[in-house]
Amino acid sequence: MSLDNITLKTYEHGYAIYAESVKLRTGILLAPLGRSETVSEYDFPEKDIYLGAFLGESLIATLVLTPLNDKRIRMRQLAVGENFRNIGIGKALVKRSEAIARDLGFATMTLHARESALAFYDQLGYRRCGERFVEVDLPHWVMEKSLL
């Protein structure tokens, strides 16, 4: 599998791909923790930007951007399908989401990193700020990167 076969594009809330993304994100981010909610409960359809990685027509990875105010935007729910990890898809989604945010005029990207993913974000230029906290039963850190 190579990145050359993968396309990145945004998709809309409420359509078939969105439903697929809820299944993919819930299966990767919540179900393994034994949690019963679906990720759609954390979405903000009126302001979210949904970005996906596609192999043909299939959604294989996804990420959500949620504007917080005029300057700050939050990257959420990065999830790469288990069979597609470690070939650069996560990194490509993060970089594309930064480009989208920059084009929209946002100055800072912020995120809640699971402790297990700190090194992944660190090598993409994100820096820890604040204290360790617990979210969906896991230790997390706020991380930020300037888009300027």
Ligand SMILES: CC(C)(COP(=O)(O)OP(=O)(O)OC[C@H]1O[C@@H](n2cnc3c(N)ncnc32)[C@H](O)[C@@H]1OP(=O)(O)O)[C@@H](O)C(=O)NCCC(=O)NCCS
């Ligand atoms: C974390 C995750 C998004 C990484 O996506 P991925 O597509 O496998 O990562 P990439 O292939 O783009 O990796 C980019 C680089 O980060 C490294 N990397 C990947 N996952 C890592 C991790 N968990 N910790 C440290 N480094 C990691 C890779 O080795 C690669 O390094 P390189 O550029 O030196 O070769 C993916 O493993 C995933 O979906 N995990 C489960 C859900 C999750 O934890 N999401 C993040 C919640 S905050």
